[in-house]
Amino acid sequence: MEMLNVRHVVKTYEGKVATPVLKGIDLTVEQGEFIGIMGPSGSGKTTFLNTVATIDNPTSGEVFINGINPHLLKKEKLASFRRRELGFVFQSFNLLHTLTVEENIMLPLTLEGVSVKKMKRDANELAERLGISGIMKKRTYEISGGQMQRVAIARAIIHRPKLVLADEPTGNLDSKASRDVMETLEDINRNDGATMMMVTHDAFAASYCSRVIFIKDGVMYKEIRPTSNRQVFFQQIMEVLAIMGGDQSEFSPGRV
């Protein structure tokens, strides 16, 4: 089943000089895929994610998520679309500091008006699975970066969204925490069948994906799929990055 269909998306930032960022991108994602998006700084990968995520509007082109173009929805409909169909994970976690870990996880359900009993049950189940049960009553400034990202992941999937979007989820984490987070995402992708799309700089993180797409200068450059195991896929990704050019030092050295 087709989960995401992006048709010729163009994004131009208007200013004194109009800056084209996306010059027409097409992409189809099947349900259950785990897509990685890579590219040098300024290639437009985050802008691309933002247009899919409804955070930003495309200048032209269409985005269909599960057959619906969210950019055409009215305000209220768009809110419930985000609430039901989408989940977000950000580089800077974007947890709310006034809430506890548990409350942060329950936030999407709170907005939906789910009963408190069900909220708590779902949150606790999920926390158990992500190994964050012990910190449920803590406030966000009391926990580590890896824990924060797992809390953000829990918040992104508690409402069982159709599409989970992640922007550099490992960007602020050390290698141990990165590995935990990627394994968590992989587990969710495999066992819950959630479709995922992740923007990353990190070839190690990208090696968990079922397909990696490379964007350069606002157009699709190449896409690759894993052929055997993860180590091999990691090497393949590194090779594409090397050929694609850009500043080599932007990409992290191998960690596998």
Next chain:
Amino acid sequence: MSFRQLAFNNVFRNKRTYAAYFLSSAFSVMIFFVYSIIAYHPDMKGGLIHQVAVTAMNSAQWIVYVFSFFFILYSVSAFLKTRQHEFGVLIIQGMSHRQLNRLIFLENLLIGFASILAGVGAGLLFAKLGLLVGGNMMDVQLPYYIAPRAVILTVVSFSILFIVISLMTQFMVNKSKVIQLLQGTNKPKKEPKASIWLSLLSALLLGGGYTLAATATAATIGMLMIPVIMMTIIGTYFLFSQLSVFIINLLKRNDHFFLRRTNIITISDLAYRMKDNARMFFMVCIVSTVAFCAVGTLASFGVMDKEMELNMPFPISYSALDENPEALKQLQSIEAQFKEKNISYTKTLTPFLVDQSKQSGSKVRIVSESEFNKIAQLLKMDTLELQGEEAKLLPDNIAQSQYLDNANKTITLEKSGVTVSAHGRTDGPVFTQGMMYNGIVVSDEMYAKIASQADAWTLSGFQMEDWEDTKDIGSDVDKALMEAREAYYSNRDKAKEPQFDFSSLAGNNAEMKQMYSIMLFSALLVGAVFFIAAGSFLYFRLYTDLEQDKEHYRAIGKIGLKDSELSRIATSQLLLLFFVPIVVAIIHSIFAFTALQSLMNLSIAGQTFKVLAGFTVAQILYFLLIRWRYMSHLRQAVR
């Protein structure tokens, strides 16, 4: 977690951010409440003083209310601006616009009602003190009593205020651009550009406003007031938004200064936040100026009791129609009271005539040249020499003197038919204020002509060593006068017009002192509300930037920054933040007082100095308190 809990958590786990705003709102509610308690106190009915007090309290109360509205509106919008990122996250989590509006509405309502509760609660505690101080000033005992009307008025007025502002919050966040919300306030703000022209305009406006204020006279001040205030406000805005940027850029360009030790950090930090700071400097400066001027103006009325002394050379004066049968009795009563209190006095008798002017229809009091000269000699003033129809106007008080300088008046007297022409005035007022109102001095020959037709009166002026001992002397006559006047004014029956007059310096002085202290009491509290609000702006500025500052100093700390250097940078920034707007406000106020001086006949410098010094001391204390807290936060972060 239900939706309501979400709003609740947002407020209660953000206590530190909201602390100053909350306290300052609660303080406004409390002051409003204390004013209503006094105004609605059942013992405050009747009497001139009480009426004045109730009016003063009521106006002060509504000034506080209107100010609170704008203060709270501004604070709320500033808070919302710092939370843009958070709102972006909530929208991305699927919060609808309606839900976001409701969330902000609930949060504000929560703070609003908490402030009302705290303010009324504190008001109940401080009402005792308020009633004691207020009562003392009016010379009445006000027992502790809270009129239910006062509670209802306070709660209802502020509930309306908070609900209206909470409803307005939904227009304060632009929710349609999620990406902008998510980027929030993190991105560095551009330095506002300094335009030479606007900087010049600012200097021009301020200079012009100051010049006009300094040269204002009693005649022009009414006309000049509004334009000068407008010029000062606009000038101040550009002073902070343009001129200051201009100066900072100048400093930055001077490498010897900019690159010297910690200056580089201090100055570049200053430039980075100039846009926010400019607006805040402006607000704090204007609000403080208003507070200084309000309190200073009323404090200046304190010099009026000195003026009153000069206006009443005879501390006790009594006059009566010679035919008035009561006259002798009342005069004897006054003299008996002097003896009773063992006060020695000298009595000066001045006969005068009362007639009516054909031109204006008002009463004219006529004194002969020789009688006037007798008193003028006694008071060491210039004597007169008048011929024929020549006359001089007799000023009632010092303030009136300057209006009569070049007056030319031809007066035809109703009863005697005599016409005199008055050019200019006598050297000064020689009789007690009010006793010889609309007075003229005529030649002895003319006086004799008028005397045959007009009513003959006699004024008895009493002088003694110390007028302050005479407070109750003649109070029976004063009371009789009040009653007679009341009877007369109720139906303006000519026949009932009082045929005697009485005036006591000590009595008038006591009455004025009371009025003055009531006004000062109201102005002080209003000034306090304004001043605390200005403090709250500063607090808000510091605490919204605290997290960024910690990050900033942590980074600098890694490069190597001594504790003393950290303290020096932070202190110099705090000093600027706290004292730049206050110093400008003080300069504004000094010019405002210079203008005010033109209305006063005695110097108000002493009074205004006390007020400005008082506010400066308060600001220094606040600065020390905040600096202590702020530094301990920074030290913790850097360690």
